[in-house]
Amino acid sequence: MSQKTTPSSIVSSQNSPRPCDPRVLSRIPELLDQKGFSPEAIEALLQFDVANFQWRRMWEREEFRGKVLKGLSDTLEAALLQGLISVARIQDGIGRPEPMAPTVGLVAEMMQVDPSRASRIVADLVSRGYVERSVAQDDARKSVLIVMPKGYGLLDEFMQSKWLLLIQTFDGWGDDDIMMFSKLFQRFASSLEHVVQQP
Structure with a gap:
């Protein structure tokens, strides 16, 4: 024994x-x-x-992020890139229960920053032509955000670059290893988020 x-x-x-x-x-x-x-x-x-x-x-x-961003047609600082990704994820329902009309408040929530910070990030994205402000269809008093073709173009470049690195990272991993890693990492992230959100 x-x-x-x-x-x-x-x-x-x-x-x-x-x-x-x-x-x-x-x-x-x-x-x-x-x-x-x-x-x-x-x-x-x-x-x-x-x-x-x-x-x-x-x-x-920025070893990973810097390599991902290298060679993109435009260089956005980390906060702006995260803001653009957040608007797209909200708009398309990625990692969320369903697609929603993005607002500054939802962007602040997703980025975990205060609304004033999110407002400045969104304003910068709008001025650069990546995002457009529009009026909500159900409430004319409400301002919503829309990712513009220029924004989707940069996101496409970013995703291609990021996934090429991830493909290299998982090269040689078996299907079972990848599925188990994904399942456990999702569980870890969900549990950590739950713990962090506790009072």
Whole structure:
């Protein structure tokens, strides 16, 4: 019968954090143990933490985004690109229950910024010809946003560039691996969003 692995033995294993690791100093392995996670799950979560840091670093330093944006016909700063993507996702119902007429309020909600910030982003997109303001069909007092052909053109370039990188990233992955990764990552993102939105 194999001996039960304890948090202290996890810390000393070859692939695990060193004693000076901030996670160890903060007693994270012990906390996970107290919360009922198995030694194998604790090890997996600590390794996920490392991989997640690598991903965030690539994104924050624009290693991934910079490569995606390289060669596009126009260069938009990150906030404007995110704003354009948000308007398109709302308008086309991507990742949402159904398509909706985009408003500044919905853009602010999707981007998780305050309405004044979203309003400035939308105004810049309008001035550049990527988005147009229009009047809602059901309420003439309500202003809605429409992605213009120029906006869809840039989004097409962006999607092509992004997916070419993703195709290279998943090269060699089996179908089962891709489906399992997608399922688990969606579950992780949904759970994280639920936790973050709690009071």
